[in-house]
Amino acid sequence: MSKTTLLKTAAAAALLAAAAGASAQTVLKIGYATTKESHYGVGSTVFCDEIAKGTSNRYTCQQFPSSALGGEREMIEAVQLGTQDLVNTSTGPLGNFVPEVKLFDIPFLFRGYDHARKVMDGAIGQDVLKKMQAKGLIGLAWSENGFRHMTNNKRAINQATDASGLKLRTMENKVHMAGYKTFGILPTPMPFPELFTALQQGTVDGQENPIPVILASKFSQVQKHLSLTGHVYSPAVIILSPNVWSKLSDADKKVFTEAAIKGGQAQRKKVNDDEASGIAQLKKDGMQVVEKPDGESFRKAVAPAYAEFAKEFGADKIAAVQAVK
Ligand code: EAX
Numbered sequence: 001m002s003k004t005t006l007l008k009t010a011a012a013a014a015l016l017a018a019a020a021g022a023s024a025q026t027v028l029k030i031g032y033a034t035t036k037e038s039h040y041g042v043g044s045t046v047f048c049d050e051i052a053k054g055t056s057n058r059y060t061c062q063q064f065p066s067s068a069l070g071g072e073r074e075m076i077e078a079v080q081l082g083t084q085d086l087v088n089t090s091t092g093p094l095g096n097f098v099p100e101v102k103l104f105d106i107p108f109l110f111r112g113y114d115h116a117r118k119v120m121d122g123a124i125g126q127d128v129l130k131k132m133q134a135k136g137l138i139g140l141a142w143s144e145n146g147f148r149h150m151t152n153n154k155r156a157i158n159q160a161t162d163a164s165g166l167k168l169r170t171m172e173n174k175v176h177m178a179g180y181k182t183f184g185i186l187p188t189p190m191p192f193p194e195l196f197t198a199l200q201q202g203t204v205d206g207q208e209n210p211i212p213v214i215l216a217s218k219f220s221q222v223q224k225h226l227s228l229t230g231h232v233y234s235p236a237v238i239i240l241s242p243n244v245w246s247k248l249s250d251a252d253k254k255v256f257t258e259a260a261i262k263g264g265q266a267q268r269k270k271v272n273d274d275e276a277s278g279i280a281q282l283k284k285d286g287m288q289v290v291e292k293p294d295g296e297s298f299r300k301a302v303a304p305a306y307a308e309f310a311k312e313f314g315a316d317k318i319a320a321v322q323a324v325k
Contacts, residue, residue: 028244030061030086031069031078033192038216039274040236041065043143043267044088047238050259055252061086071191073172080136082243088263090145090236092171092192100131103313107179107302108295109321110233113147117268119324120235124317129237138240140260143267145210145234146275150227151219152206153199156290157227159297160184169195169207176232178308180208182301183231199223210234211282212274220285227290228279231298238263 030048032040041063048061069075069084073093078084080097095102103109104125110116119125120142132139150157150168157163164184170176177187188204198204199222206223213219214226238260248256283289310318 024058026059026244028059028061028085029064029069030088031064031067031075031084032088033067033072033090034065034213034216036063036065038065039144039146039212039267039270040088042270043236043238043263045263046266047088047259047263050262051256054255054259059252059256067193071193073191076137076239079239079241082241085241085244086239088143088236088238088267090171090234092173092176092234094237095173095175097137098128098132098135100128102173102175103128103317103321104235105173105175105232106306106309106313106318107176107232108299109318110147113268113272115324116147116233116235117144119321122324124321124324132237132239133242136242138242138245140238140240140257141264143236143238143260143264144271145236146212146271147230148208148210148232148234149214150206150208150229150231151214151223151225151287153202153222153224154205156225156288157229157293158290159294160301161297162227163229163298166205169198169204175309179232179302179305182305183298184301196222208232210271210274211278212271215274215278215281220282220287224286224288225290226282226287227293229293229295229298236267 030044032044034040044063048063052060069078072089075084075087076089076094076097079087091101091104095105110119125142129139129142150163152166152168154166155162160183167186167188168180169190170180170187172189172191177189180187190198195207196217199207199219240256279289279291
């Protein structure tokens with residue numbers, strides 16, 4: 001081959017490769033626990049729309065709502081392995097993979113939504129998000145599940161002593177379980193996809209979840225009492241598999257990260273909307289709602305456990321979260 005022919009062949013090959021790259025389409029699988037219409041669905045849809053827009057459809061999503069790909073622990077594992085591309089998940093089981101996350105699972109650590117969101121978006125939250133990478137998980141951005149409230153079929157919960165003795169399903173989360181024990185609750189860890197049936201069959205007396213989850217999962221069909229205990233904040237996060245991340249250009253990485261931030265914001269807005277209109281809906285659906293339970297009784301009960309939490313996570317870390325204004 002002459003030198004010019006060689007050069008021409010090389011140029012043609014490069015053009016072909018570029019064209020193939022530009023037209024290659026990758027469909028990413030994203031899973032989450034609740035319905036497409038729920039907060040997780042709203043956040044995931046915005047994320048998916050944004051990556052499609054930002055990459056001219058080189059990357060699009062196939063969404064798997066309603067735990068179609070399994071429970072949150074299973075989905076996180078699959079993302080770590082690369083058999084699933086994305087998950088929009090609560091931090092419930094995430095502390096088993098990334099221990100630093102457990103700090104946020106301490107009951108009554110956050111004063112309210114403003115405080116929680118400031119911490120997650122600030123240095124403390126962003127630092128923990130980056131820690132996921134060392135565990136084979138790319139935390140793109142925090143989304144949100146919401147403050148958790150108790151439901152059950154036995155009695156109205158006005159104060160901690162009313163919760164005492166109730167068998168409540170919890171997430172597979174040691175910090176929650178330790179905290180709830182101080183209320184006298186008998187915590188029963190169980191993956192979310194099994195929960196509706198467990199409530200229906202009375203395997204447990206109740207459960208605890210944010211309003212958007214209670215609404216989306218129609219727990220009003222199987223639970224009589226709701227008490228707005230807001231006993232713990234439940235962060236959520238959009239996680240990408242390192243398999244996908246490592247193939248992205250720097251420009252695409254930026255698109256994915258910004259899409260996840262926008263998705264997280266949309267998810268938070270849906271949490272706000274559900275909190276605002278959901279209580280009335282749940283009452284209409286027949287639930288008896290205690291809107292202002294005695295929060296102080298719960299805080300007092302959990303206070304001694306803070307010594308244990310301080311030992312595990314560092315008193316300075318807890319104080320740093322509390323100091324965020
Ligand atoms: O993330 O397991 C739970 O109770 C979670 O809050 C739910 O799956 C949504």
